[in-house]
Amino acid sequence: MAATKSVVTILVLVIFFFVYRVDTFKEKRRFYYEEGVIPSLSHCPGHYCGRTELQNGSWSTCGACERGLRRNDSSACVQCNDTPEFYDKLYLGFMGLLPLTFHLGCIDAAAKRRTFTKDVMALYASAILEVCVAAVVTLLITEPMGSFHIRSCKVRKLADWYPLLHNPNPNYEGPLHCTQEAVYPLYSMVFVFYTLCLLVMLVIRPVLSSKLLPGRGKSAIYSALYFFPALIVTHAVGAGLIYYSFPYMVIILSVISNAAHFAFQLDQSMPGLLLGCVRDVRNLVILLGHWGLHAYGIIAITQLKEGVLHGSLCALVPLPAFFYILTSRFTDPSNMS
Template sequence: MGKCPGLYCGRVFFENQTWSDCGACPRGFRVDNSDSNSKCTECIQSPTSYDWLYLGFMSFLPLIMHWFFIDMAAKERSFTKEQVLLHVSALLEVVLSAIISVLVMEPLFSFNLYSCGVYKLSDWYTLFHNPAPDYKERLHCTQEAVYPLQTIVLVFYLLCLLLMMLVRPLLNRKFLKAGKSAVYCALYFFPILTLLHAVAGGLIYYAFPYLSIVISMVSNACHYSMKIDQSMKSLLKSSLLEMKNAVIIVGHWLILAYGIVSLRQHYALLALVPFPSIFYIITVKFTDPSEFRERDERNT
């Protein structure tokens, strides 16, 4: 009988002691390339810590976007009770969706997951590895070789969307009518996140620690740059005394810390978490455009 062609084509061994033809393994199974018959074996190993960190990254992406658009819709400088309520609602929606997503995956109603593991980038893109033996008919062996890392994220996004549509309109009607624009934005960014995961999930899997660091540093700089008063004293005061700014900055630090932890380097690097904020505040006087404008006016 021999091995099946291609990297992901396998055979299923039936109870009547017969084998199936070469093809895609069932969901939750993966071909054992060390087996002489390319047997599809059930995935019963546990996700690695890196896999869990990846799932965590994919979970807090919609949460960050929810909070950003809620904040943009409110437009108040400081937190109000209505804003806090909507932020908490978004948090609970995401957390509950994440819990349900884990519970509905194998094994059912357990916080453990069965995983096939990730061994190389091509595991995420089995569509591009369907073999054509002797350049004749192509064997279609497309499958989720990284089970459950693809489907669980898609299920999570769907649950987030459903819970938001059930809860948020009622809260917006009662507490913050302007918050409906945040719901409309979510109706746009969830399909975008879904498409991004479907197309670039494998690339994100290997790059999310660096993406976390970049997102944190860029958003931190953007947050400070939107302040009207760019003096060191004003930036320090707003960072320490204004609750809303302090919460946003701490959020940036947590994302940066998450990226550092995901890199699995020495934990001493966590001491660098406040560095981007401190660096911006110290060097802002050298980069503030108003300083250059005032200098040009004096020279003219």
């Protein structure tokens, strides 16, 4: 009985010792910062929480910076005055090419014609005009308004695209909500662009489709009503991942799409594929489109930092098409028997 009491006493002392040491450790590691409005600037926890200077010279409580502002090293919310880099412009161009590519593909699928006609070409021109108008308006309404110049916050890392996942919880007393557009305006202007694309399409396309491609033209419009929400959701969730991976996505998808285009040709012989690219205007335009996308991906990866060397890589753009043509006789299904 006495031995049992001794064991219980020892266990209580051990538990008390560890609880005391943990509390002491937490106290030593406690994060101290000034809460509420303060007279002079002091540091804020987290990577995106900052303080805004008030009219009376004091500083606000730690929180999210206003749109167009970003926290600096001193935790002060300062205006973003960076200019988008070449890679940023290529990223915005890629986001503009996405709806245009989908538009052209949907129009081609709705027309169900193996050759270009005036009616189909007019719908293609309409899709290009819609995307261009939406892009121009988006640039004009982005600060500074009325100018094609963009005032932006520089992208530093992947976490800048997902500040929602980096709200600090100092000392586990409650999270500080500091979610903001740290990559202003690269994130929000894409939403504006997609919305304008949809609105401009609904104004222009129905009239043209009813006159140029009655019956079948509306399916391309219905398809856009599906893929635009899909693009918006994809951008909302994966914008940061797309920002860092779009050059490789462009190259891979252009190669796959190029091979799929050749695979649908009836004559899979080498002369037939070569003559098909030259004689058929539709095939030639599609091939040049694939080559353009492939070159766009190469430029985005290299950013032409070494002009002559990286520019010469664009000479490899026709290589996937020529490789398919040269090896088509080995992959022709008719030869399997």
